Amino acid sequence: MAEQRKATHQQTRALNEGLVLRTLYDHAPISRADVARRTGLTRTTVSDVVADFIADGLAREIGRGPSSGGKAPILVDVVGDARLVIGLDLGEQQFVGALVNLRGEVRHVVAAPVIGRDGADRLATLQRLVDDLRELGRERVLGIGVGTPGLVDTERGTIRWAVNLEWQDLPLAAVLRERTNLPTYVANDARAVALGEYLFQRSDAGGNLVAIKVGLGIGAGIILDGEPFAGDGLGAGEIGHTTVAESGAPCRCGRYGCLETVASSRAILRAATAAALERPSSSLGRRLAHEGGLTIADIEASVRDGDDAARSVVADAARPLGEAIAGIIGVLNIHRVVLLGSVTELGEAWLSVVRAEATRRAFPLLAEDTEIEIGHQNDNVVVLGAVALLLTRELGLAPKR
Amino acid sequence: MAEQRKATHQQTRALNEGLVLRTLYDHAPISRADVARRTGLTRTTVSDVVADFIADGLAREIGRGPSSGGKAPILVDVVGDARLVIGLDLGEQQFVGALVNLRGEVRHVVAAPVIGRDGADRLATLQRLVDDLRELGRERVLGIGVGTPGLVDTERGTIRWAVNLEWQDLPLAAVLRERTNLPTYVANDARAVALGEYLFQRSDAGGNLVAIKVGLGIGAGIILDGEPFAGDGLGAGEIGHTTVAESGAPCRCGRYGCLETVASSRAILRAATAAALERPSSSLGRRLAHEGGLTIADIEASVRDGDDAARSVVADAARPLGEAIAGIIGVLNIHRVVLLGSVTELGEAWLSVVRAEATRRAFPLLAEDTEIEIGHQNDNVVVLGAVALLLTRELGLAPKR
Numbered sequence: 001m002a003e004q005r006k007a008t009h010q011q012t013r014a015l016n017e018g019l020v021l022r023t024l025y026d027h028a029p030i031s032r033a034d035v036a037r038r039t040g041l042t043r044t045t046v047s048d049v050v051a052d053f054i055a056d057g058l059a060r061e062i063g064r065g066p067s068s069g070g071k072a073p074i075l076v077d078v079v080g081d082a083r084l085v086i087g088l089d090l091g092e093q094q095f096v097g098a099l100v101n102l103r104g105e106v107r108h109v110v111a112a113p114v115i116g117r118d119g120a121d122r123l124a125t126l127q128r129l130v131d132d133l134r135e136l137g138r139e140r141v142l143g144i145g146v147g148t149p150g151l152v153d154t155e156r157g158t159i160r161w162a163v164n165l166e167w168q169d170l171p172l173a174a175v176l177r178e179r180t181n182l183p184t185y186v187a188n189d190a191r192a193v194a195l196g197e198y199l200f201q202r203s204d205a206g207g208n209l210v211a212i213k214v215g216l217g218i219g220a221g222i223i224l225d226g227e228p229f230a231g232d233g234l235g236a237g238e239i240g241h242t243t244v245a246e247s248g249a250p251c252r253c254g255r256y257g258c259l260e261t262v263a264s265s266r267a268i269l270r271a272a273t274a275a276a277l278e279r280p281s282s283s284l285g286r287r288l289a290h291e292g293g294l295t296i297a298d299i300e301a302s303v304r305d306g307d308d309a310a311r312s313v314v315a316d317a318a319r320p321l322g323e324a325i326a327g328i329i330g331v332l333n334i335h336r337v338v339l340l341g342s343v344t345e346l347g348e349a350w351l352s353v354v355r356a357e358a359t360r361r362a363f364p365l366l367a368e369d370t371e372i373e374i375g376h377q378n379d380n381v382v383v384l385g386a387v388a389l390l391l392t393r394e395l396g397l398a399p400k401r
Numbered sequence: 402m403a404e405q406r407k408a409t410h411q412q413t414r415a416l417n418e419g420l421v422l423r424t425l426y427d428h429a430p431i432s433r434a435d436v437a438r439r440t441g442l443t444r445t446t447v448s449d450v451v452a453d454f455i456a457d458g459l460a461r462e463i464g465r466g467p468s469s470g471g472k473a474p475i476l477v478d479v480v481g482d483a484r485l486v487i488g489l490d491l492g493e494q495q496f497v498g499a500l501v502n503l504r505g506e507v508r509h510v511v512a513a514p515v516i517g518r519d520g521a522d523r524l525a526t527l528q529r530l531v532d533d534l535r536e537l538g539r540e541r542v543l544g545i546g547v548g549t550p551g552l553v554d555t556e557r558g559t560i561r562w563a564v565n566l567e568w569q570d571l572p573l574a575a576v577l578r579e580r581t582n583l584p585t586y587v588a589n590d591a592r593a594v595a596l597g598e599y600l601f602q603r604s605d606a607g608g609n610l611v612a613i614k615v616g617l618g619i620g621a622g623i624i625l626d627g628e629p630f631a632g633d634g635l636g637a638g639e640i641g642h643t644t645v646a647e648s649g650a651p652c653r654c655g656r657y658g659c660l661e662t663v664a665s666s667r668a669i670l671r672a673a674t675a676a677a678l679e680r681p682s683s684s685l686g687r688r689l690a691h692e693g694g695l696t697i698a699d700i701e702a703s704v705r706d707g708d709d710a711a712r713s714v715v716a717d718a719a720r721p722l723g724e725a726i727a728g729i730i731g732v733l734n735i736h737r738v739v740l741l742g743s744v745t746e747l748g749e750a751w752l753s754v755v756r757a758e759a760t761r762r763a764f765p766l767l768a769e770d771t772e773i774e775i776g777h778q779n780d781n782v783v784v785l786g787a788v789a790l791l792l793t794r795e796l797g798l799a800p801k802r
Contacts, residue, residue, distance in 0.1 A: 151766070161766070208633055220732065224625065231734025232609055233770050241764035242731040253764070327728040330643040331621065333632025363642035363654070365552070365562070369634050 016041055020049045021058070021395060024078045025102070029062050031073030050076055057082045058102075078102060083142040085390045086133045086182075089189065089382035090126065090148040092164040092216060097129040098380060099137050100387040102395075104200040106380055108136055119166035127179060134180055143183035143394050144176055145386030147192035149217060151234040154187045154389075160234055164217075185389045189213065190237050191228040192385030194221025197338050197375050199388040208334040211375065212239075213382075214321065215341035218260050220328065221385075239328075240264070244320045263321045265296060265342050268313060272299045275309040283307035296345045303349045314346055315353045322357025329362040329370050340375040347374075417442055421450045422459070422796060425479050426503070430463050432474030451477055458483045459503075479503060484543040486791050487534045487583075490590065490783035491527065491549040493565040493617060498530040499781060500538045501788040503796075505601040507781055509537055520567035528580060535581055544584035544795050545577055546787030548593035550618060552635040555588045555790075561635055565618075586790045590614065591638050592629040593786030595622025598739050598776050600789040609735040612776065613640075614783075615722065616742035619661050621729065622786075640729075641665070645721045664722045666697060666743050669714060673700045676710040684708035697746045704750045715747055716754045723758025730763040730771050741776040748775075 019039045024030060027038065036046045053059035060079050064072040080103040089096040093115050099108040110132055112125045134141055150162025157173020159165075176184040187195070194211035209223040220237035222229045229236050240260040241253050248257020249267075261267055276288035283305035287298045302310035325337060339354070351374055359367045375381065420440045425431060428439065437447045454460035461480050465473040481504040490497040494516050500509040511533055513526045535542055551563025558574020560566075574585040588596070595612035610624040621638035623630045630637050641661040642654050649658020650668075662668055677689035684706035688699045703711035726738055738759075744751070752775055760768045776782070 206633060222732070224630070229625070229733075232607060232736040233734045233767060235734040235764070235767045237732065238734065238764050238767060239728075239731040242727055243762035255765070258764075324728070326643055327640075327725070328732055330640040331623070331638065331729055331732050332630075333634045333636035333639065335633040361644035363636070363639050363659075364656070365642075366634060366636045366639060 016045055017049050017052075018395065020046060021053070021078075024053075024059060024076060028059075029065065029075035029077045031065055031075055033073055035076070080105060081107070082140070084137045084140045085142050085387040086130060086137065086144045087380070087383035087385075087387040087390075088126070088129065088144065088146045089380070089386065090122075090146065090162075090165060091382070092149065095122070095126055095129055096380070096383060097133050098383045098387075099133055099141075100380075100384065102391070104196070104384055104387065106383065108133070109380070109383075114165075119170075122165055122167070123170070123175070127176075130176060130180060134182075141182060143390045144180065144185070145192070145388070145390035146172060146176070146184070146186040147189040147382040147386040147389075148172070148186060149189050149219070151238075152186055152188040152191075152230075153234055154185065154191075154228070154230065157184065157186050159186065183390065183394050185386075185393050187228065187386070187389050188219070188221070188230070188234070188237070189382045189385070190219030191221040191230065192389055193340050193381045194223050194237075194338075194385070195228055195392065196381060196385030196388040197340065198223050198226070199392065200384060201338075201376055206335070208332075209336050209338065210328055210332065210334050211338045211340055212321075212325070213341040214263065214339060214343040215265050218264055218321075222332070222334075239324055242324065244323060259320055259324055263317045263324075263343070268296065268299065268317045268343065268346075269294055271313045271316065272302075272310065275313055279309055282309055284310045284313075296342055300346050300349070303346075311349060314350050317343070318346075318350045318353035319357045322354040322359075323361055325354065325358040325372060326361035326367070329358065329366050333366050333370075335369050335371060337370060337372045338375040339373065340381045344374045417446055418450050418453075419796065421447060422454070422479075425454075425460060425477060429460075430466065430476035430478045432466055432476055434474055436477070481506060482508070483541065485538045485541045486543050486788040487531060487538065487545040488781070488784035488786075488788035488791075489527065489530065489545065489547045490781070490787065491523075491547065491563075491566060492783070493550065496523070496527055496530055497781070497784060498534050499784045499788075500534055500542075501785065503792070505597075505785055505788065507784070509534070510781070510784075515566075520571075523566055523568070524571070524576070528577075531577060531581060535583075542583060544791045545581065545586070546593070546789070546791035547573060547577070547585070547587040548590040548783040548787040548790075549573070549587060550590050550620070553587055553589040553592075553631075554635055555586065555592075555629070555631065558585065558587050560587065584791065584795050586787075586794050588629065588787070588790050589620070589622070589631070589635070589638070590783045590786070591620030592622040592631065593790055594741050594782045595624050595638075595739075595786070596629055596793065597782060597786030597789040598741065599624050599627070600793065601785060602739075602777055607736070609733075610737050610739065611729055611733065611735050612739045612741055613722075613726070614742040615664065615740060615744040616666050619665055619722075623733070623735075640725055643725070645724060660721055660725055664718045664725075664744070669697065669700065669718045669744060669747075670695055672714045672717065673703075673711065676714055680710055683710055685711045685714075697743055701747050701750070704747075712750060715751050718744070719747075719751045719754035720758045723755040723760075724762055726755065726759040726773060727762035727768070730759065730767050734767050734771075736770050736772060738771060738773045739776040740773065741782045745775045 023035050036043045062077045065075045080101040084099045087100050094113045096111045098106050151160040159167050159170045173184040173186050190213045193213045197211045207225040211221045218240035241258040243257045244259045245257035249261040251258040251261045276284040279285045283302040355372050424436050437444045463478045466476045481502040485500045488499050488501050495514045497512045499507050552561040560568050560571045574587045577585045591614045594614045598612045608626040612622045619641035642659045644658045645660045646658035650662040652659040652662045677685040680686045684703040756773050
């Protein structure tokens with residue numbers, strides 16, 4: 001019984017710490033009194049917790065705020081770099097690892113190519129990345145978050161199937177935890193991206209969010225009531241291989257006309273290259289000749305140059321994505337849809353067509369309240385998502401409702 | 402403090418009652434000892450609760466079960482008719498009301514046509530239906546559940562917008578509660594249908610379910626972790642007005658090519674009538690000539706007669722629904738999809754095409770574990786869903802996880 005009371009006391013303490021940290025995180029610099037007001041905890045409890053945070057280097061006092069009559073209160077701020085998280089993005093072409101602080105600021109990035117490697121080789125590469133980052137961050141490292149394509153069982157930390165990485169039933173969290181002795185969490189990349197967008201981009205849009213990662217692959221991460229939704233088979237949001245084009249092009253999944261065959265970065269670059277070769281004197285054609293290959297940024301620049309072929313490549317890729325989003329709006333009626341990933345570099349020309357097509361095809365009553373935006377973090381979305389995963393699980397930084 | 406303890410005690414009591422009732426409901430006839438085992442409650446608590454149920458006429462002893470060594474245990478069963486629920490289906494052509502017992506068995510049905518009536522007239526009709534059913538059920542009536550098309554705020558009991566009923570911002574639950582002094586709950590019809598299917602059709606498929614009502618309108622009810630999901634704007638599952646056909650037929654929503662223009666009962670009957678007029682000597686043609694109009698059952702019969710035109714009408718309606726389901730599978734990866742409503746009377750010929758198209762267009766990894774079935778309750782799906790709503794809210798009959 002004494003044991004149980006003790007456990008309960010420790011749990012309460014941990015809950016209170018999470019609550020205070022979350023409040024500092026959202027509202028710092030903030031006075032202890034305001035923390036107490038916002039959390040409903042007593043001032044004594046808040047002062048105790050804050051004292052511990054300051055002792056641990058997690059928080060610090062930064063002087064006095066404006067007085068509201070009496071003595072001006074001392075403001076407390078989070079020390080962002082007090083703790084670092086190792087975030088990993090297991091892309092199919094390269095693995096990217098980073099040290100990220102508690103504010104989601106990237107402090108150090110390393111990358112390793114993995115094209116053509118087999119599953120065992122890829123795992124060895126991942127372990128080296130983790131070792132390097134661990135070495136750099138030392139005792140400030142709080143834990144590891146991993147975003148990976150495929151079907152991921154986040155609860156068990158297991159990758160059920162990641163076809164592009166040649167991993168099947170890999171208990172990745174356990175493998176990394178054993179190696180580093182650090183808390184480790186693994187999630188599907190699109191789901192991680194959604195969580196990152198949800199945690200780091202403050203929004204008052206409520207607890208639901210659809211984040212769609214549009215890059216080499218296309219996947220949606222669905223946040224329901226603050227938590228990533230995985231579905232019954234861990235595959236919720238795997239919209240990239242839904243057929244959208246009758247008699248469409250072959251997909252690497254072995255079928256035809258999947259969304260990825262028309263809307264992914266690979267599909268866009270292929271279409272743009274074909275258009276450039278057809279019209280060597282166009283803006284796209286000149287860029288191809290000059291650089292020997294095209295990037296998403298080249299296509300965007302050519303659209304700005306007024307290149308009709310580039311504009312049409314962009315629109316052809318945007319329309320089927322808009323159609324997929326119309327479907328998502330009808331099914332979920334979630335008001336906030338955020339687009340992330342390399343294809344979003346196409347910018348306004350692309351976004352406006354995605355929006356128009358989604359609006360045209362969705363029930364107007366639902367579409368009118370839905371905001372479709374390009375997300376803010378474009379370089380390291382999966383890394384930040386993986387970090388968000390660790391922070392929500394380990395620090396009680398439950399995303400806001 | 403004493404007040405608070407008392408409230409807590411009452412809450413515990415209510416929770417325990419719900420738990421015991423749910424267990425009786427799922428496993429009766431069952432012994433008190435087995436209820437205790439399944440609920441984790443003490444035998445004394447279970448006996449107390451069961452004694453109250455028996456005193457209230459909610460449960461009864463039905464003799465002894467098989468002995469497992471010692472004295473054969475007394476089995477307890479639920480008295481289905483001890484309580485009745487008024488379930489209401491506010492269809493756009495008629496309002497149907499019913500008295501339904503705790504097992505979901507319909508005891509009495511009344512209906513009133515509402516075609517051509519205005520909003521005030523429809524509300525008066527509804528109130529008369531409720532009065533009649535109240536009169537019939539008397540003190541056994543536990544409460545009222547309402548399933549209605551449109552955007553419904555179940556928490557507030559308000560119909561935000563039901564265009565076909567000409568109701569806007571109608572606090573229907575409050576109106577009926579005031580009139581009857583009975584607990585009243587209102588939900589979107591498709592969401593109610595999903596809850597009914599979830600509660601009354603036992604299944605071990607876990608906490609998630611997609612139920613699609615395919616009738617005059619088409620809407621999906623999505624159950625996530627045992628609860629209907631409404632989305633940010635109360636419109637989750639409103640898939641009937643998502644565009645599926647480029648340059649499609651005009652829809653009553655004012656747009657073109659919505660799913661309802663090709664897959665609803667109205668669309669199917671229109672297409673079948675056209676086919677019948679074109680080929681008067683076909684099975685469809687003869688049925689039309691003989692009966693002066695076609696029903697869904699006629700079309701199904703003509704398919705069984707081997708009428709190619711009927712088969713093609715059915716397939717043309719099934720394919721876009723399959724496409725919509727493929728989209729839902731990609732977004733939610735929920736393994737159980739149940740089809741309900743009048744169109745399901747088309748049976749196997751329709752279902753097989755829906756399944757084939759959904760499977761063809763969905764990511765195989767997700768589709769292979771998804772079961773698409775026709776639901777069991779076909780006549781009164783909305784009524785039963787409305788009853789399920791009341792039961793889950795009022796009796797703690799939380800659907801099984």
